[in-house]
Amino acid sequence: MSKLLHHRDGNVLTLTINRPEARNAIDPELLCLMADAFEAASRDTELRAVIVTGAGDKAFCAGADLGRLLPLLARQRPPEDDFDHRVAEDPEVFNRALLRGFDIGVPVIAAVNGHAIAGGMELCQGTDLRVASENARFGVQEVKWGIFPAGGSTVRLPAQLSMARAMELLLTGDPIDAKTAFDWGFVNRVVPPAQVMPVARDLAQRIARNGPLAVRAVRHAARSLLGTPEEEALAQELRYAAPVLASEDAREGPLSFLEKRPPVFRGR
Known part of the structure; x- marks a missing residue:
């Protein structure tokens, strides 16, 4: 069975990291599969949202496989197969797999069903929304x-949390529990384990029903303008808004409201 499972439900894609026997740690093969899946998602014009989760109920992702991936990245072992060679020769594989400087264009929801440690926590940082199990833990333990x-x-952490809290995570390496992650504003929901995927799917479907052009533009603006001085950011915001406001979808939305019917968005 593949180390990365794909499930498409309409215009929502769920990717499941499937190495529960290794706490869903990322080895070179899985890293390549994740990079390829996110690359394909970025080209899928029908896609409206992506959910990322881990198999089993122990771990979302325990980070890099310390025996296989980390020594390869550190040049402490030579490549042994095609996946190893890809990882060793193309740093963009690592970046795409962890959504590090790589944007697939649609909202990504982390359904955190267990521990998210090291690279697993970093993958969460690349997502837009996070639903956590009550037994989840988050840590940057490097x-x-x-x-x-x-x-x-x-x-990412100093931008997504206060500097003091980010530095506590980064410098102690100690993990935090799901409630603390919620209190610190890192996750959107903390739910019982059985509710992680239903809540994540509900969020994805609610997003998918909205105007796709508007969702993409709002998301892009919010992410790219973070930290930009206000005057400059407000000017740039208008450049994101203009094409959306001129679209067919922007005419359909108010019309559907007046006609008391659900909107039919066509992404144009």
């Missing part, structure tokens, strides 16, 4: 093993 968290944590 410093405990003398490793640098190069999947984006030193950039």
Whole structure:
């Protein structure tokens, strides 16, 4: 069975990291499969949302496979197969797999069904919405093993949390539980384990019903303008808004409201 499972339900795609026996740790093969899946999603014009989760109920993703992937990335072992060679020769495989500087264009929801540690936590940081199980834990533990968290944590966490809380995670390496992650604003929902996927699917479907051009543009604006000085950001916001407001969808939405019917968005 594949180490990455794909399930398409209409215009919502669910990707399941499928190495429960290894706490869904990312080895070179899985890294390539994840990179390819996100690349394909970025080209799918019918896609409206993506859910990422892990198989089993113990871990969302425990990060890099310490025996296979990490030594390869650190040049401590030579490539042994085609997946190893891809990872060793193309740094963009790593970036795409962890959504590090790679944007697929549609909202990504993390359905965190267990521990999200190291690279698993960094994958969460690349998502837009996060639903966590009550037993989930989040940690950037690289410093405990003398490793640098190069999947984006030193950039994303200070932007997504307060600086003090980000530095606590980064410098101690200690994990936080789901309630703390919610209190700190890192996750949107904390639910019983059996509700993680239903709640994530509900969020995805609610997003998918909205105007796709508007969703993409709003998401892009919010992510890209973060940290931009207000005057400059407001000017740039209008450039995101203009094509959406001139679209067929922007005419259909108000018309459907006046006609008391659901809108039929066509993405144009």
